[in-house]
Amino acid sequence: MTGASTQVFNLTIRSAINLVLIALLMFTGCQKKSDEQKEEKQVTTIQVKGSDTLVNVAQAWAEQYKKVAPTVDVEVSGGGSGVGIAALLKGTIDIASASRNMKQEEIEAAKRNTGKDAKNFTIGYDALAVYVHKDNPMNEISLDQLAAIFSEGGETTRWSQLGVTIPGAGEDEIVRVSRQSSSGTYEFFREHVLQNKDFKLGSRDMNGSKEVVELVGNTKTAIGYSGMGYATPSVKKLSISSKAGEPACSPTVENTFSKKYALARSLHIYTMGEPTGAVKQFIDWILSVPGQKILEENGYVPATAAN
Numbered sequence: 007m008t009g010a011s012t013q014v015f016n017l018t019i020r021s022a023i024n025l026v027l028i029a030l031l032m033f034t035g036c037q038k039k040s041d042e043q044k045e046e047k048q049v050t051t052i053q054v055k056g057s058d059t060l061v062n063v064a065q066a067w068a069e070q071y072k073k074v075a076p077t078v079d080v081e082v083s084g085g086g087s088g089v090g091i092a093a094l095l096k097g098t099i100d101i102a103s104a105s106r107n108m109k110q111e112e113i114e115a116a117k118r119n120t121g122k123d124a125k126n127f128t129i130g131y132d133a134l135a136v137y138v139h140k141d142n143p144m145n146e147i148s149l150d151q152l153a154a155i156f157s158e159g160g161e162t163t164r165w166s167q168l169g170v171t172i173p174g175a176g177e178d179e180i181v182r183v184s185r186q187s188s189s190g191t192y193e194f195f196r197e198h199v200l201q202n203k204d205f206k207l208g209s210r211d212m213n214g215s216k217e218v219v220e221l222v223g224n225t226k227t228a229i230g231y232s233g234m235g236y237a238t239p240s241v242k243k244l245s246i247s248s249k250a251g252e253p254a255c256s257p258t259v260e261n262t263f264s265k266k267y268a269l270a271r272s273l274h275i276y277t278m279g280e281p282t283g284a285v286k287q288f289i290d291w292i293l294s295v296p297g298q299k300i301l302e303e304n305g306y307v308p309a310t311a312a313n
Contacts (some may be wrong), residue, residue, distance in 0.1 A: 050284040051079045056090020056103035057190055058214040059132060059233040060273060063304040064103055067292060074291060080282050084214060087190025094276055095119050100285050102276045105233070106130065106190035121277035122125060129292055131307040133234040133257030134194055134269040137219055137241040139226045144170050146245040146254035149199055149268060156182055156195075157230065158204040165227060174224040182209035183221050183230030191215065194271055195231050231269075234262070235305025262307045273306065 021305055054064055061084040068080035090102035095115050108116075108124055116124040136152065138144055147168075154162040162168065164178045172178075184205060185192040196202060210228075212218045218232040223240025234257050237243055245254035246268045261267040291297050298308040 012048065049077050049079055051081060051284055052101065052288055053081050053099040054090075054101045054103060054275075055085060055093050055099045057087045057105045057273070058084040058185075058216075059105040059191055059205075059235075060103040061214070062216075062235065063306065065302050066300050066304060067297060070296070071291060072287060074296075075287070075304060078288065080288065086186060086188035087193075088188040091276065094124070096206070097278070100277065100281075103121070103273045104190050104276060105271065106194050107272075107274065108276060116278060118149055120278050125277045125280055127275050127277075127289055127293070128272050128309050129275055130274050130298070130301045130309050131262050132271055133262040133267050133276045133307075134191060134198075134231055134271055135234045135237065135243040135257045136229065136231050136246060137222045137223060137237070137243060137267075138229050139172070140240055140242050141174065141226055142170065142172050142242060144168065144244065145242075148247045148250040148252070148254075150249055152199050152246075153201070153203075155180055156205055156209070157200040158206050160206055172226050179227060180229040181225050182206070183218050183225075183228050184209040184211050185215075185218065185231075186211050188212055191232065194269075196271060219244045233306070237305065259307050 054068070061082060064080075065081045068082050071080055085103075087104035087106050090099070091104060091108060091112055093099045094102035095112065097120065097257045108126070109273050113124055116122065136147060141166075151162065151168065154160040163180055165172055165175075165180055166178050173217065186193075187193075196205065210221060210230075212221065212230075215232045215236050218230045219238055219241055222228040222230045224239055234243070244256050245256040247254040248268060255267045257267050257269070262270045275289065275292070277285060277289070280286075292301075293309065295310075298310050302308050
Protein backbone atom coordinates (compact mmCIF):
# COMPACT_ATOMS: atom_id res chain seq x y z
CA MET A 7 0.00 0.00 0.00
CA THR A 8 1.43 3.40 -1.00
CA GLY A 9 1.78 6.34 1.41
CA ALA A 10 -1.14 8.13 -0.23
CA SER A 11 -3.33 5.05 0.06
CA THR A 12 -2.41 4.63 3.72
CA GLN A 13 -3.43 8.23 4.47
CA VAL A 14 -6.79 7.77 2.75
CA PHE A 15 -7.32 4.50 4.65
CA ASN A 16 -6.50 6.13 8.01
CA LEU A 17 -8.82 9.07 7.30
CA THR A 18 -11.59 6.66 6.43
CA ILE A 19 -11.06 4.73 9.68
CA ARG A 20 -11.02 7.93 11.74
CA SER A 21 -14.18 9.20 10.05
CA ALA A 22 -15.91 5.92 10.75
CA ILE A 23 -14.84 6.04 14.40
CA ASN A 24 -16.05 9.64 14.72
CA LEU A 25 -19.40 8.69 13.24
CA VAL A 26 -19.72 5.83 15.71
CA LEU A 27 -18.83 8.14 18.62
CA ILE A 28 -21.35 10.75 17.47
CA ALA A 29 -24.00 8.07 17.16
CA LEU A 30 -23.21 6.80 20.66
CA LEU A 31 -23.42 10.31 22.10
CA MET A 32 -26.74 10.93 20.37
CA PHE A 33 -28.08 7.59 21.63
CA THR A 34 -26.93 8.35 25.17
CA GLY A 35 -28.52 11.79 25.03
CA CYS A 36 -31.78 10.40 23.71
CA GLN A 37 -31.72 7.64 26.33
CA LYS A 38 -31.16 10.20 29.10
CA LYS A 39 -34.01 12.34 27.82
CA SER A 40 -36.22 9.26 27.58
CA ASP A 41 -35.33 8.30 31.17
CA GLU A 42 -36.12 11.85 32.37
CA GLN A 43 -39.48 11.76 30.60
CA LYS A 44 -40.15 8.37 32.13
CA GLU A 45 -39.43 9.76 35.60
CA GLU A 46 -41.80 12.68 34.95
CA LYS A 47 -44.54 10.25 34.01
CA GLN A 48 -44.10 8.42 37.32
CA VAL A 49 -45.58 11.30 39.35
CA THR A 50 -48.55 10.08 41.43
CA THR A 51 -51.61 12.30 41.92
CA ILE A 52 -53.81 12.02 45.02
CA GLN A 53 -57.24 13.66 44.80
CA VAL A 54 -58.66 15.08 48.06
CA LYS A 55 -62.13 16.65 48.09
CA GLY A 56 -64.73 17.66 50.65
CA SER A 57 -64.91 19.72 53.83
CA ASP A 58 -64.49 23.49 53.55
CA THR A 59 -63.57 23.45 57.24
CA LEU A 60 -60.52 21.37 56.31
CA VAL A 61 -59.68 22.85 52.90
CA ASN A 62 -57.07 25.30 54.20
CA VAL A 63 -55.20 22.73 56.27
CA ALA A 64 -55.47 20.19 53.43
CA GLN A 65 -53.83 22.67 51.07
CA ALA A 66 -51.10 23.28 53.65
CA TRP A 67 -50.57 19.52 53.91
CA ALA A 68 -50.35 19.24 50.13
CA GLU A 69 -47.72 21.98 49.86
CA GLN A 70 -45.55 20.58 52.63
CA TYR A 71 -45.90 16.96 51.50
CA LYS A 72 -44.54 17.90 48.08
CA LYS A 73 -41.24 18.63 49.84
CA VAL A 74 -41.36 15.25 51.56
CA ALA A 75 -42.45 13.27 48.49
CA PRO A 76 -41.55 15.21 45.31
CA THR A 77 -43.11 12.58 43.02
CA VAL A 78 -46.55 12.92 44.66
CA ASP A 79 -49.01 15.69 43.77
CA VAL A 80 -51.88 16.18 46.22
CA GLU A 81 -54.76 18.07 44.60
CA VAL A 82 -57.24 19.62 47.05
CA SER A 83 -60.75 20.98 46.50
CA GLY A 84 -63.68 21.86 48.77
CA GLY A 85 -67.40 21.92 48.18
CA GLY A 86 -68.52 20.49 51.51
CA SER A 87 -68.31 17.18 53.36
CA GLY A 88 -71.30 15.77 51.49
CA VAL A 89 -69.76 16.62 48.12
CA GLY A 90 -66.50 14.90 49.06
CA ILE A 91 -68.20 11.77 50.36
CA ALA A 92 -70.39 11.56 47.24
CA ALA A 93 -67.29 11.79 45.02
CA LEU A 94 -65.59 9.05 47.04
CA LEU A 95 -68.58 6.75 46.59
CA LYS A 96 -68.39 7.33 42.83
CA GLY A 97 -64.68 6.50 42.82
CA THR A 98 -63.62 9.87 41.37
CA ILE A 99 -61.32 10.81 44.26
CA ASP A 100 -58.90 9.04 46.59
CA ILE A 101 -59.70 10.79 49.89
CA ALA A 102 -62.84 12.54 51.17
CA SER A 103 -62.36 15.09 53.95
CA ALA A 104 -65.31 15.65 56.30
CA SER A 105 -66.25 17.63 59.38
CA ARG A 106 -68.92 15.05 60.25
CA ASN A 107 -69.32 11.29 60.45
CA MET A 108 -70.54 9.41 57.41
CA LYS A 109 -74.26 8.69 57.52
CA GLN A 110 -75.51 5.12 57.66
CA GLU A 111 -76.98 5.40 54.16
CA GLU A 112 -73.59 6.62 52.86
CA ILE A 113 -71.81 3.68 54.50
CA GLU A 114 -74.29 1.28 52.91
CA ALA A 115 -73.96 2.98 49.51
CA ALA A 116 -70.17 2.68 49.70
CA LYS A 117 -70.41 -1.07 50.22
CA ARG A 118 -73.05 -1.44 47.53
CA ASN A 119 -71.21 0.65 44.91
CA THR A 120 -67.67 -0.59 45.43
CA GLY A 121 -67.86 -3.79 47.44
CA LYS A 122 -65.59 -2.13 50.01
CA ASP A 123 -66.14 -0.66 53.45
CA ALA A 124 -65.36 3.01 53.93
CA LYS A 125 -62.29 3.47 56.12
CA ASN A 126 -62.43 6.35 58.62
CA PHE A 127 -59.41 8.22 59.99
CA THR A 128 -59.94 10.81 62.75
CA ILE A 129 -57.26 13.37 61.96
CA GLY A 130 -58.08 16.08 64.51
CA TYR A 131 -60.75 18.02 66.42
CA ASP A 132 -62.54 21.32 65.94
CA ALA A 133 -64.73 23.64 67.95
CA LEU A 134 -67.63 24.76 65.80
CA ALA A 135 -67.43 28.40 66.86
CA VAL A 136 -70.27 30.90 66.94
CA TYR A 137 -69.04 34.25 65.64
CA VAL A 138 -70.30 37.80 66.07
CA HIS A 139 -68.79 41.12 65.00
CA LYS A 140 -65.94 42.31 67.23
CA ASP A 141 -67.99 45.34 68.34
CA ASN A 142 -70.87 43.20 69.54
CA PRO A 143 -70.90 43.40 73.39
CA MET A 144 -72.25 39.85 73.73
CA ASN A 145 -69.68 37.37 75.05
CA GLU A 146 -71.74 34.23 75.56
CA ILE A 147 -74.88 32.57 74.29
CA SER A 148 -76.86 29.41 75.09
CA LEU A 149 -77.84 26.60 72.74
CA ASP A 150 -81.48 27.50 73.38
CA GLN A 151 -80.86 31.11 72.34
CA LEU A 152 -79.05 29.95 69.19
CA ALA A 153 -81.95 27.69 68.29
CA ALA A 154 -84.39 30.58 68.76
CA ILE A 155 -82.28 32.64 66.31
CA PHE A 156 -81.63 30.03 63.61
CA SER A 157 -84.43 27.43 63.68
CA GLU A 158 -87.73 27.52 61.86
CA GLY A 159 -90.32 28.94 64.24
CA GLY A 160 -87.63 30.57 66.39
CA GLU A 161 -88.92 33.92 67.67
CA THR A 162 -85.64 35.77 68.19
CA THR A 163 -85.07 38.15 65.27
CA ARG A 164 -83.60 41.24 66.95
CA TRP A 165 -80.60 41.79 69.21
CA SER A 166 -82.73 43.80 71.64
CA GLN A 167 -84.64 40.58 72.43
CA LEU A 168 -81.35 39.30 73.87
CA GLY A 169 -80.70 42.53 75.77
CA VAL A 170 -77.93 43.54 73.36
CA THR A 171 -77.28 46.98 71.87
CA ILE A 172 -74.56 47.06 69.23
CA PRO A 173 -72.59 50.34 69.11
CA GLY A 174 -72.74 52.07 65.74
CA ALA A 175 -75.31 49.69 64.27
CA GLY A 176 -78.14 51.43 62.47
CA GLU A 177 -80.30 48.31 62.49
CA ASP A 178 -81.29 45.96 65.30
CA GLU A 179 -82.32 42.98 63.14
CA ILE A 180 -80.10 39.90 63.48
CA VAL A 181 -78.36 38.89 60.23
CA ARG A 182 -78.06 35.09 60.26
CA VAL A 183 -75.06 33.68 58.40
CA SER A 184 -75.20 29.97 57.62
CA ARG A 185 -73.74 27.37 55.22
CA GLN A 186 -75.09 25.50 52.22
CA SER A 187 -76.84 22.18 52.91
CA SER A 188 -74.00 20.04 51.47
CA SER A 189 -71.74 21.26 54.28
CA GLY A 190 -70.87 18.98 57.19
CA THR A 191 -70.76 22.12 59.35
CA TYR A 192 -74.37 22.87 58.37
CA GLU A 193 -75.46 19.36 59.29
CA PHE A 194 -73.55 19.36 62.58
CA PHE A 195 -75.13 22.68 63.61
CA ARG A 196 -78.58 21.49 62.54
CA GLU A 197 -78.23 18.31 64.60
CA HIS A 198 -76.59 19.70 67.75
CA VAL A 199 -78.18 23.16 67.96
CA LEU A 200 -81.50 22.92 66.12
CA GLN A 201 -82.16 19.33 67.24
CA ASN A 202 -82.72 18.41 63.57
CA LYS A 203 -85.35 21.09 62.99
CA ASP A 204 -85.19 23.06 59.75
CA PHE A 205 -83.35 26.35 59.48
CA LYS A 206 -85.37 29.54 59.44
CA LEU A 207 -85.70 30.97 55.92
CA GLY A 208 -83.83 34.15 55.05
CA SER A 209 -80.32 33.39 56.28
CA ARG A 210 -77.23 34.25 54.23
CA ASP A 211 -76.02 30.81 53.14
CA MET A 212 -72.32 30.88 52.27
CA ASN A 213 -70.35 28.40 50.18
CA GLY A 214 -67.32 28.26 52.46
CA SER A 215 -66.21 28.54 56.09
CA LYS A 216 -64.00 31.53 55.35
CA GLU A 217 -66.86 33.41 53.70
CA VAL A 218 -69.04 33.01 56.81
CA VAL A 219 -66.44 34.67 59.04
CA GLU A 220 -65.71 37.41 56.49
CA LEU A 221 -69.39 38.37 56.25
CA VAL A 222 -69.81 38.40 60.04
CA GLY A 223 -66.66 40.54 60.34
CA ASN A 224 -68.10 43.04 57.85
CA THR A 225 -71.63 43.12 59.34
CA LYS A 226 -72.11 44.52 62.83
CA THR A 227 -75.48 42.84 63.40
CA ALA A 228 -74.49 39.41 62.07
CA ILE A 229 -74.07 36.07 63.79
CA GLY A 230 -72.72 32.91 62.13
CA TYR A 231 -70.99 29.60 62.75
CA SER A 232 -67.74 28.21 61.36
CA GLY A 233 -64.63 26.26 62.29
CA MET A 234 -62.42 27.59 65.08
CA GLY A 235 -59.49 27.86 62.67
CA TYR A 236 -61.13 30.65 60.67
CA ALA A 237 -61.13 33.29 63.43
CA THR A 238 -59.93 36.78 62.45
CA PRO A 239 -59.45 40.07 64.37
CA SER A 240 -62.77 41.30 62.91
CA VAL A 241 -64.88 38.76 64.80
CA LYS A 242 -65.44 37.42 68.29
CA LYS A 243 -65.99 33.76 69.29
CA LEU A 244 -68.79 33.39 71.83
CA SER A 245 -68.68 31.10 74.84
CA ILE A 246 -71.59 28.65 74.86
CA SER A 247 -73.78 27.18 77.59
CA SER A 248 -76.41 24.47 77.33
CA LYS A 249 -79.09 26.76 78.72
CA ALA A 250 -79.34 30.45 79.52
CA GLY A 251 -78.02 31.15 83.01
CA GLU A 252 -75.76 28.10 83.12
CA PRO A 253 -71.94 28.46 83.03
CA ALA A 254 -70.65 29.04 79.50
CA CYS A 255 -67.61 27.33 78.02
CA SER A 256 -65.25 28.95 75.51
CA PRO A 257 -64.01 27.20 72.32
CA THR A 258 -60.41 26.67 73.42
CA VAL A 259 -58.08 23.81 72.49
CA GLU A 260 -58.42 22.28 75.97
CA ASN A 261 -62.23 22.54 76.05
CA THR A 262 -62.47 21.14 72.54
CA PHE A 263 -60.39 18.06 73.22
CA SER A 264 -62.10 17.37 76.56
CA LYS A 265 -65.50 18.03 74.87
CA LYS A 266 -66.48 20.46 77.62
CA TYR A 267 -67.31 22.85 74.80
CA ALA A 268 -70.83 22.00 73.61
CA LEU A 269 -70.03 22.15 69.88
CA ALA A 270 -66.74 20.21 69.88
CA ARG A 271 -66.47 17.78 66.96
CA SER A 272 -64.03 15.39 65.32
CA LEU A 273 -62.52 15.88 61.86
CA HIS A 274 -62.20 12.98 59.42
CA ILE A 275 -60.80 11.70 56.18
CA TYR A 276 -62.29 8.67 54.44
CA THR A 277 -61.00 6.18 51.89
CA MET A 278 -62.68 3.26 50.18
CA GLY A 279 -61.21 0.21 51.88
CA GLU A 280 -57.76 0.13 53.45
CA PRO A 281 -55.52 2.69 51.70
CA THR A 282 -52.38 1.43 50.01
CA GLY A 283 -49.32 2.82 48.29
CA ALA A 284 -48.99 6.60 48.00
CA VAL A 285 -52.40 7.25 49.60
CA LYS A 286 -51.48 5.25 52.71
CA GLN A 287 -48.11 6.99 52.95
CA PHE A 288 -49.80 10.40 52.74
CA ILE A 289 -52.33 9.54 55.47
CA ASP A 290 -49.57 8.15 57.69
CA TRP A 291 -47.74 11.46 57.25
CA ILE A 292 -50.89 13.47 58.12
CA LEU A 293 -51.10 11.55 61.40
CA SER A 294 -47.37 11.96 62.09
CA VAL A 295 -45.85 14.76 64.15
CA PRO A 296 -45.18 17.07 61.13
CA GLY A 297 -48.69 16.60 59.73
CA GLN A 298 -50.36 17.17 63.09
CA LYS A 299 -48.25 20.26 63.67
CA ILE A 300 -49.63 21.77 60.46
CA LEU A 301 -53.17 21.00 61.67
CA GLU A 302 -52.43 22.78 64.95
CA GLU A 303 -50.86 25.76 63.17
CA ASN A 304 -54.14 26.14 61.25
CA GLY A 305 -56.09 26.52 64.48
CA TYR A 306 -57.33 22.99 65.12
CA VAL A 307 -56.70 20.40 67.81
CA PRO A 308 -54.39 17.51 66.86
CA ALA A 309 -55.67 13.95 67.06
CA THR A 310 -52.52 13.26 69.06
CA ALA A 311 -53.45 15.74 71.80
CA ALA A 312 -54.18 12.87 74.19
CA ASN A 313 -50.68 11.42 73.82
